[in-house]
Amino acid sequence: MPKETWIIASVLTVALLLGLLGLTSWEKKQEVEKVRAELAEAQAAATKAEAEAGDLKGKLADSQARNEELHKEQDIVVHTHQSLEDEMRNALESKDVTISQLQGKLTVNILDRVMFDSGEAELKPAGAAVLRKVAAVLAQHPNIKVHVIGHTDNVPIKAAARNRFPSNWELSTTRATAAVRFLTELAGVDPRRLGAVGYGEFRPVADNATPEGRARNRRIAIVILSEELAGADTAPTAVPKSPALRGSPAASTNALADPPAGSSPSAVTVPAAR
Secondary structure (H helix, E strand, C coil): HHHHHEEEEEEHHHHHHHHHHHHHHHHHHHHHHHHHHHHHHHHHHHHHHHHHHHHHHHHHHHHHHHHHHHHHHHHHHHHHHHHHHHHHHHHHCCEEEEEEEEECCCEEEEHHHCCCCCCCCCCHHHHHHHHHHHHHHHHCCCCCCEEEECCCCCCCCCCCHCCCCCCCCHHHHHHHHHHHHHHEEEEEEEECHEEEEEEEECCCCCCCCCHHHHHHEEEEEEEEEHHHCCCCCCCCCCCCHHHHHHHCHHHHHHHCCCCCCCCCCCCCCCCCCC
C-alpha cells in the first residue's frame, strides 16, 4: 500500500473515532441533562408531597382534637342526663309518678288523679307538691328545657262541662297550661324553658277498654327536650315579669314552701288559659 493511502486511511480512522467520541459525549450530555431534569422534578414532587403530608398531619391533628372535644361534650351530656334522671327518680318516682327513658328522651309521667279532679283543670295540692319538686330539680339544671304535655282517656267530656271543654283536646291543653303556669308563676321556672302541649286522647299508653288502662292514659307528661327540639340556636329575649308576680317579690319563694300541716285540701287555683 502506498504511503499516502495509508496516511489518508489513518486520518479518516481518527476522524471517525473523534466523530464517534463526540456523538457519544453529546448523547451522554443529553442523558445527564435529562437525568438532572428528572431529578429536579422528583425533588419538586417530594417537596410538594412533604408539604401535603404536613397539611394532612395538621388536618389529622385538628380532626383528632375535635373528635376528643366532641367525646368530652358527649360525656358531659350523658353525665348531665344521667344525673337529671337520677335526681328525678329520687325526688318524684312513686306509684303515681313514673320516670321513663325512651329513644333518648326522659319523661316524667304523672297520673291525673294526683294533679286534677275528674274533668277539671284546677291543680290539686298533691299536684302542686309534685310540680314544686320538678321545679327544684329543674333549678339544678338551668339549661334544660321541657314540654308539659296533657293526655286524657277516650271518654267524652260530660255535657255539663262542655261549655268549658268542648272536647278532650281542650281539657288536655288546659291542664298542660295550668301546670306550666304554676311552674312559671308560682315555682319560679323561667318561662322560656317551658312549653305546653295537649294531645287529648290520641296518644294512649294503655288500652282504653279497661278502667286501669284509662287511668294510665289520663296523665301529665313532662318531657325533657333535646337541644334540637328545644331550639338551642334561638336567641334569648327579655321576658317581662308575670302580672301574677308583679308587686310581690316574695310570691315565688313562698310558693315553693310545702302547704302547712292540716291545711285545707282545696285545689290550688291556677288561672286557665285564655
